[in-house]
Amino acid sequence: MESKLGMRNAKSMAFKGVVIFFAFLITVPLIIVLLYIIKQGITQVNWHFLTHVPLPTGETGGGIANALMGSFIMVMMASVVAVPVGMLAGIYLSENPRTKLAYYSGLCVDILQGVPSIVVGIVVYFWVVKPLGGFSAIAGSIALAIMMLPIIIRSTEQTLKLLPDSLKEAALSLGVPYHRVIIKVIVPCGFAGILSGITLSIARIIGETAPLLFTSLGNNFLTMKITGPMDSLPHIIFTYATSPYDDWHDLAWGASFILLMFVLVLNIVTKLLTRKWKIQL
Amino acid sequence: MENTIVKAENYNSYFGDNHVVKDVNISINKNEVIAVMGPSGCGKTTFLRGINRMHELIPGATSKGKILLDGENVYDMNAIYVRAKIGMVFQRPNPFPNLSIYENVVAGYLLNGIKLSKADKDVIVEKSLTSSALWKEVKDSLHKKGTFLSGGQQQRLCIARAIAMQPELILFDEPTSALDPISTSSVEALFHELKANYTLIIVTHNMQQAARVSDRTAFFYMGELVEFDDTKQMFTAPTDQRTQNYITGRFS
Structure with a gap:
């Protein structure tokens, strides 16, 4: 023994x-x-790098200002669409889990999450780029928004499902109408979780190249015109890295570093904020 | 008769096909403490939730018959209005975790978007917390989150939240079943004080509690209201055999 x-x-x-x-x-x-x-x-990273656009081959220097601006604008536009839509869909799914609509839209969310990003790019190309007659930041944002949606929907749904029913009952028993219960009690109590879903989805799409290849294309100039082609961080990495010039390769590393730092900082900030705003049930 | 605040007439509740509350007729007077007792699954909570129309929020739940509040059928009124008029305290303390103690007390106003001046709110908060015997304990930490309080304090906070809406009637759904004995006695002591201004209907599975706190007791069994009488009478000389069996502990 x-x-x-x-x-x-x-x-x-x-x-x-x-x-x-x-x-x-x-x-x-x-x-x-x-x-x-x-x-x-x-x-590679210095002030010049961050504030200048790519220079013609042969000239030394050049930077990623166009890509920084482009990524910022497109991620913002994508968020403006995807955050409210995703949150509302997530609220529906958590509030009415047993309905047919919830079953099928939940299924769609899962499938959408599994769709390769390049396919999203092609679809947006046929739906937006072709009818509008050209590559544009708008098309790029739509592609990114589609990529963000499933992440926001699922994280909102999961967060709200964890809240106890007693919370909703407390509000309803005070005569609070349903829509105010959701807006004033349910969403604030789940805010930390919803927020982390949103930043997670931003961290996910900021590095996406494939859906932008056929949509926003790329642009060597600093532009804020959302109806025209626009550059983005992952795209500039692609352009610089696939070029035959050594100094452009270095610029690609610099851009990669910036992208990486952005994702890293976003993740850390999310962790801190959600810890700070986490509601003790 | 004039003194009646709540009256149920042939009231029935269902969960789908399951008939949970059967043909209940009961008449409750103002400033009474009513205990509703019975074994698990006898329909006592369902009946209580029928009074302020919380029952119908559960998918598949329906009801038939009338509940008259001050002579008016609550099922002819707007459900939101009914719930605002009748206070409710739940089994588990459920203060809003995103709100401070102060905000929790005036939550009925805040969440309904009713604007009050700071002075009005201060008055309501102090009055409600005093009535729920919590003011002395929390007056220096009004702006801390309500969830930092102990279970018994949280439950009294929930009572203050109900009182703040100035209801005539407050429903308690097993309000002490999640509390320790000391918190329980603090909440029970409160019932005696609240009686002066409010009518209380308390669902409890604890017979001793029913005997301690109530003026009259209703005994539910298998969805029926078996007996409704003065608490003393009920516990000393019940008329129905089933009540007798329940009180003497032959089933629970």
């Missing part, structure tokens, strides 16, 4: 060791990628 116990303890320890080893192992690629991009990119 004694020896058997020892054996069992040993097995238990071995299992624990294996689990810890793999938990550690998965952080290795991430850290290597991070370090490599930082090493390659950080030397």
Whole structure:
């Protein structure tokens, strides 16, 4: 009996060791990628890099101002559409989980989440770019909004589903009409979760290249015209990286670094904000 | 008769095909404390939730018959108006976690978008918290979140929230079943004080509690109102055999 116990303890320890080893192992690629991009990119980043547009080949310097501006504008426009629509759909799904409509729209959300981003790009190309007669930031934003929607819908739904029914009953029993219960009680109580879904979706789309290739195309000039082609961070990385020039490759690393930092900061800020605003139930 | 505040006439509730409350006729007077007791699943909570039309919020739930509040059938009135007029306190304390203690008390006004001056709100908050015997404990932390209070304090906060709307009638759905004995006695003590200004209907599965706090007691069994009488009478000499069996603990 004694020896058997020892054996069992040993097995238990071995299992624990294996689990810890793999938990550690998965952080290795991430850290290597991070370090490599930082090493390659950080030397490129300076004020000139952030405030200048790409220069013609042969000239030294040049930057990513057009891409920064483009990404900002397109992500903003996509959010303006996707955030309210996604939140409302998420509210519906959490409030009426047993209806037919909820079942089918939930199914659609899941499928939409699985649609490859390049397919979203092609679809928007046929629906928006072709009828409008040209590449535009609007088309790019629509593609990005479609990518954001499932993430916002699901995170809103999951967050609100976790809130206890007693909260809603408390408000309803005070004679508060249903729409005010949702706006004044349910959404504020789930705000931290909804917000983290929104920032997560932004972090997800800011690096998307494929849906922008056929929609907003790209633009070597700084522009705010949303009906014309516009550049974006992932697209400028693509352009610089696939060029035959070494100094352009360096610029691609710089842009990658900026993109990475943006996603990193967004994630950290989200974590801090959600912790601060988390409602203690 | 003039003194009647709530009267049920042939009131029935259903969950789908399940007939939960059967043909209840009851008449409750102003400033009375009524205990509604009975074994689990006897329909006592469902009946209570029928009074302020909370029952119908559950999908598939329906009801038939009349509940008269001051002579007017609540099922002919706007449900939102009915719920604002009748206070309700639930089994588990449910203060709004996103609001402070102060905001929780005036939540009925805040959430309904009723604008009040700061002075009016201050008065309502102090009065309601005093009535719910919580003012002394929280007067220095009014702007902290209500969820930091203990369970018993939270429940008294919920009572203050109901009182703030100036209802005539307050419904309690097993208000102490989630509380420890000390919090329970603080809430029970409150019932005696509230009686002066309000009518209380308290659903409880705790017979001792019914005996301690109420003037009259209604006994529900299998969806029927079996007996409704003075609490003393009920606990000493019930007329119905089923009441007798329940009180003597032959089933629960």
